[in-house]
Amino acid sequence: MDKMTGASRKGADVRRDEHNALMADALKPLTGMSPEQYRVYKHRFKLSPIDKAECTRLDTELPELKKRAATAPPSDKALADVELYKARKQFNDLNC
Numbered sequence: 001m002d003k004m005t006g007a008s009r010k011g012a013d014v015r016r017d018e019h020n021a022l023m024a025d026a027l028k029p030l031t032g033m034s035p036e037q038y039r040v041y042k043h044r045f046k047l048s049p050i051d052k053a054e055c056t057r058l059d060t061e062l063p064e065l066k067k068r069a070a071t072a073p074p075s076d077k078a079l080a081d082v083e084l085y086k087a088r089k090q091f092n093d094l095n096c
Contacts, residue, residue: 044096055096062087 010018024038033041044052065087069080 047095051094051096055091055094058087058091058094058096062091 020039020042021035024033024035027038028034031038031041044055047055062084065080065084069077069084072080
C-alpha cells in the first residue's frame with residue numbers, strides 16, 4: 001500500500017520502535033551501547049539504583065540458572081526449576 005500512495009502508514013508503536021532504534025544508533029558512539037542494550041537501559045531508567053543493580057545481577061544469573069535447570073540430573077531438577085522460577089518471578093516483579 002505504501003508504494004501505491006507514496007505515503008507511509010505505520011502505527012504509533014512501529015514509529016516509536018523505529019525512532020528508538022535510530023536514536024540508539026545515533027548515540028552508540030557516545031554510549032557504546034548496542035540498540036538492545038540501549039532499549040534495556042531506557043526501560044530501566046526509572047528504577048531505583050537498588051532495583052537496577054538487582055536487575056543487572058539477574059541478567060547474569062538467569063542464563064546460568066537456565067543452563068543448570070536444563071542439565072540437572074533428575075534428582076536435582078526440581079530444585080533447579082524452583083530456583084529458576086524464583087529468579088524469573090523476581091525479574092518480572094522488579095519490571096526489569
